[in-house]
Amino acid sequence: MNPPIVDGKATFALRGHNPDVLTCIANLSNDEVFTPPELANQMLDTLEVAWAEANDGALIWSDPTVTFLDPFTKSGVFLREITMRLTEGLKAHLPVLEERVDHILTKQVYGVGITRLTGLLARRSVYCSKDAMGAHSIASSFDRDWGNIWFERTEHTWAGDKCAYCGAGKSEYARSDDLETHAYAFIHTTDIKARLARMFGADMQFDVIIGNPPYQLSDGGGSGSSAMPIYHHFIEQAKRLEPRLLTMIIPSKWFSGGKGLDAFRETMLGDRRLRALVDYPDSREAFAGVDVAGGVCYFLWNRDDPGACHVETRVGGESIAAERVLNEFNVFIRDNRVLNLVKKVKGQNDPSLSTIVSARRPFGIDSASTGSESGDLYLYASGGDTRICREYVPRGVELIDKWKVLLSKTSSEHAGQTDKSGRKRVLSRIEIMPPASVATESYLIVGPFSSEIEASNAAAYLRTRFVRFLVSAILLTQNITRGSFAFVPAQDFSRAWTDEDLYAKYALTEDEITLIESQIKPLGLVDA
Secondary structure (H helix, E strand, O other), X not given: OOOOEEOOEEOOHHHHOOOOHHHHHHOOOOOOOOOOHHHHHHHHHHHHHHHHHHOOOOOHHHOOOOOEEEEEEOOOHHHHHHHHHHHHHOOOOOOOHHHHHHHHHHHOEEEEEOOHHHHHHHHHHHHOOOOOOOOOOOOOOOOOOOOOEEOOOOOOOEEOOEEOOOOOEHHHHXXXXXXXXXXXXXXXXXXXXXXXXXXXXXXXXXXXXXXXXXXXXXXXOOOHXXXXXXXXXXXXXXXXXXXXXXXXXXXXXXXXXXXXXHHHHHHHHHOOOEXXXXXXXXXXXXXXOOOOOOOEEEEXXXXXXXXXXXXXXXXXXXXXXXXXXXXXOOOOOOOHHHHHHHHHHHOOOOOXXXXXXXXXXXXXXXXXXXXXXXXXXXXXXXXXXEEEOXXXXXXXXXXXXXXXXXXXXEOOHHHXXXXXXXXXXXXXXXXXXXXXXXXXXXXEEEEEEOOHHHHHHHHHHHHOHHHHHHHHOOOOOOEOOHHHHOOOEOOOOOOOOOHHHHHHHOOOOHHHHHHHHHHEOOOOOOOO
């Protein structure tokens, strides 16, 4: 293997390969998603613009004093791309290439590996050697083999059956020494400044923190939807370090809150230092081949320059951007066009339909309930409708003998997907429930209504594209809740409503109607 610096030129070997090995790694699907170099560079471009605006047009890559930290490095792509840019930008300040590269690697770029393997991989990406002091390392003055990319095994701190820092389940992560703990050092401390000082041997004040944190861990209750998000802990910890600029790419589920994210959402939406937000509703447009439910986004947080946020939605190769105040509503509406339409509808000051949508488990009946053939009540169940005795219904008694509408609380696989035209169904089973009927926890209840006619009109209303579009403005996953109907106005259900009626009532423009109908597929009376 050739030495990394030859004839006065640094050969960043991994970058020179075709295809780039870090692009290949980025295509691997994992909860700890690897970042493609192209996406990392988009984030760095956003960073560059923010720095120039705050520093009279100065180029961040030409400043030999700026320090960068990736506190959860995986492939090392951010540190590698930063090093490449600094190597070009610092030519005038440090004309000798070897001295310039050594200065960058020993004084400006730092990382914390999330596993032993990623620590080695990141060092190979940045130093061209897993040993920063090795013969092939492009750094020349390190006195430690890990350079400035630290990793040591960290243990969880168990408080009962969960970790006191990250909430990981003990049953899943109390592991032997030959397995990774996934106890990430950056968030397993109450004093992050002291932790970093111990890592790097000096008090560190980083100007820029950047990266792609781990997204979730099992909390002992399973995986997938029962897994627990942890990416917000990394953001909160990074803010405690008070960097000048902070940018990370994370799942977009926080827009609507949810499991452990409600307080984080409120803080993020109200933080005027959040100055840029780039959203990918389809994560595969950011991470090729990786489907993150609800999409992904990256943000730029600017400590010293609060103001409105530049919100950009990237979908289908197009970009839709606007300057916005993020906490206008309790949830974040990701599409600027949808925001304008929601504001027009809310301008009528109609009450929200959410006021007559039940909470989860409206009758307290488990989804696994099999009912009884001799029961006096009809039981709607996802595994097949049956009957149940009234005395076995622990709650919702005021709804039992009323007309109401049944609504699946999760979209079916068909409801969550698009048709060939890219349109979504959004809502799944919608059905009129007569008196003397109940449902398992698989369903929400809309109502009650005083007559069959009102219930029928309400069910028809839920089938309109107008309603399903407003639900989709909030819905980032397949889970439908009462809160999913926050933007849906209630109507007078003594009469029937069609999309045409609703378009006219809310004075929607042709462009707004086209937006709705391009995203939402029509449903007939028997389609739901």
